[in-house]
Amino acid sequence: MKSMVTTVASNVTAPTQFIATGLETYAYRRFGGGAGLPLVCLQHFTGTLDNWDPAVTDALALGRELILFESAGIGRSTGEVPDTIPGMARHLLAFTKALGLTRIDLLGFSLGGMVAQQVALDQPSLVRRMLLVGTAPEGGDDIMHLEKPAFQRILTDPTLQGLQVLAKLFFTPSESSQAAGAAFATRLTKRTADREPLSGPSVAAAQLAAFRAWERVDGERFRKLRDISQPCLVVNGVLDAMIPVSNSYALAEHLPNAMLLTYSDAGHGSLFQFPESFVKHATVFLESSRP
Numbered sequence: 001m002k003s004m005v006t007t008v009a010s011n012v013t014a015p016t017q018f019i020a021t022g023l024e025t026y027a028y029r030r031f032g033g034g035a036g037l038p039l040v041c042l043q044h045f046t047g048t049l050d051n052w053d054p055a056v057t058d059a060l061a062l063g064r065e066l067i068l069f070e071s072a073g074i075g076r077s078t079g080e081v082p083d084t085i086p087g088m089a090r091h092l093l094a095f096t097k098a099l100g101l102t103r104i105d106l107l108g109f110s111l112g113g114m115v116a117q118q119v120a121l122d123q124p125s126l127v128r129r130m131l132l133v134g135t136a137p138e139g140g141d142d143i144m145h146l147e148k149p150a151f152q153r154i155l156t157d158p159t160l161q162g163l164q165v166l167a168k169l170f171f172t173p174s175e176s177s178q179a180a181g182a183a184f185a186t187r188l189t190k191r192t193a194d195r196e197p198l199s200g201p202s203v204a205a206a207q208l209a210a211f212r213a214w215e216r217v218d219g220e221r222f223r224k225l226r227d228i229s230q231p232c233l234v235v236n237g238v239l240d241a242m243i244p245v246s247n248s249y250a251l252a253e254h255l256p257n258a259m260l261l262t263y264s265d266a267g268h269g270s271l272f273q274f275p276e277s278f279v280k281h282a283t284v285f286l287e288s289s290r291p
Helices: 054-060 085-099 111-122 149-155 163-170 175-188 201-215 223-227 246-254 275-287
Strands: 016-020 025-032 036-042 064-070 104-109 127-133 232-237 258-263
Touching: 016 085, 025 085, 036 085, 036 111, 036 275, 054 064, 054 175, 054 275, 064 085, 085 111, 085 201, 104 111, 111 127, 111 201, 111 223, 127 275, 149 163, 163 175, 223 246, 232 246, 232 275, 246 258, 258 275
Parallel strands: 036 064, 036 104, 104 127, 127 232, 232 258
Antiparallel strands: 016 025, 025 064
16 A cells, blocks of 8 residues: 655644555554655554644654654554564564655654664664654663552542543643643644544553563673664653653763753653754754764
8 A cells, every 4th residue: 555645744634544564554644744854753652643742743744754653553553562672673664664765764752762772773774863752772770660659649540531641640740840741631632533542451561571671681781772873862851750861861871973852840751841842952953964
């Protein structure tokens, strides 16, 4: 099936498309345009196409084509969710090959940032630049331990419904951050049709297993980062409780060509708390002539 690029630069209205590969059939959305390389966006733990904030995606799509990817077992993509990051990377590579993409930029948020790193290692010629947001290197610290009491209080709170849970997890307790979280949740409801099914317990279990495997250190810690030569912009909130900012510091230290951007009074969802700032920095980075 041939891919269609919509001229409407919005995740709110872009049609969900499907492409069959030798592995699975993947759901995706493709919109925007401009001189920049296609920016492929890789989502967070249990997130679907509908979890992308239009304040981020639509602004980025003004200068380039955006492709939101839904991996195996997520939303309406077929198959089972892999329980390793390398397994997830194989699906992205099958997807890009099927679309005929030979050179892309990557935006990897949280789990997606881990998949982006693996793809850069597995097929370096495909990836030009990477935005690694709220994520961790292989062998990183304290990655998504949802069994912690602080997380369980949020996840089991009967007064929180739907996107309110996400806002509590992604934003800090401060008044300004929670207000930004409420605005983020409202933006996610703008798409009212052609939405994806929510991820269930089996998705969460497989992705948590992938996190535990990614945390393990095999040999020299962070050695693989030296083999990722692509320019990387590493972004996080300094109060990220889900994937602590220490992981972003490690990425910035050990990647040979990285810059670091942190936001105070921001947590895991820093790019959604400060979308205008994030988009401005991301655009400068993506359009820079810096090698």
